[in-house]
Amino acid sequence: MARPSAVQLLTGSTTVVATTLAVLLATGADSPLAVTATALGALALGLLVAVRLAPAAPGPAATTSPARSDAAPAPTATYAVPERVRVRAEVRADVRADVRAEVPRR
Numbered sequence: 659m660a661r662p663s664a665v666q667l668l669t670g671s672t673t674v675v676a677t678t679l680a681v682l683l684a685t686g687a688d689s690p691l692a693v694t695a696t697a698l699g700a701l702a703l704g705l706l707v708a709v710r711l712a713p714a715a716p717g718p719a720a721t722t723s724p725a726r727s728d729a730a731p732a733p734t735a736t737y738a739v740p741e742r743v744r745v746r747a748e749v750r751a752d753v754r755a756d757v758r759a760e761v762p763r764r
Contacts, residue, residue, distance in 0.1 A: 660712075662708060662712075663711075663713070665711060666708040666709075666711050666712065667708070669707055669708060669711055670704040670705060670707055670708030671704065672704075673700070673703055673704040673707045673708075674700045674701055674703070674704035675700075677699070677700035677703050677704070678696055678697055678700040681696045681699070681700065682696055
């Protein structure tokens with residue numbers, strides 16, 4: 659399971675605190691049972707808000723066929739690309755030597 663992002667943590671936490679304060683101030687609840695129920699309800703709402711902000715799972719996007727034949731084709735799929743991507747390609751030997759000379763090594 660993916661870790662929550664900073665935005666998810668912030669919005670979920672803010673929702674819990676704001677909801678708890680708003681309900682307690684609006685109702686004037688002071689019994690331990692009412693405070694506990696309010697806190698649990700706010701926690702559930704904060705969790706729901708954080709989960710709803712989760713990024714979409716990577717994979718092919720749903721596409722529809724164009725209505726007209728002259729319309730540009732829709733992309734077939736979208737994928738999330740990691741920050742660091744290794745690319746391996748077949749390259750001719752004469753081109754490979756030139757590329758190695760131009761690419762700085764770390």
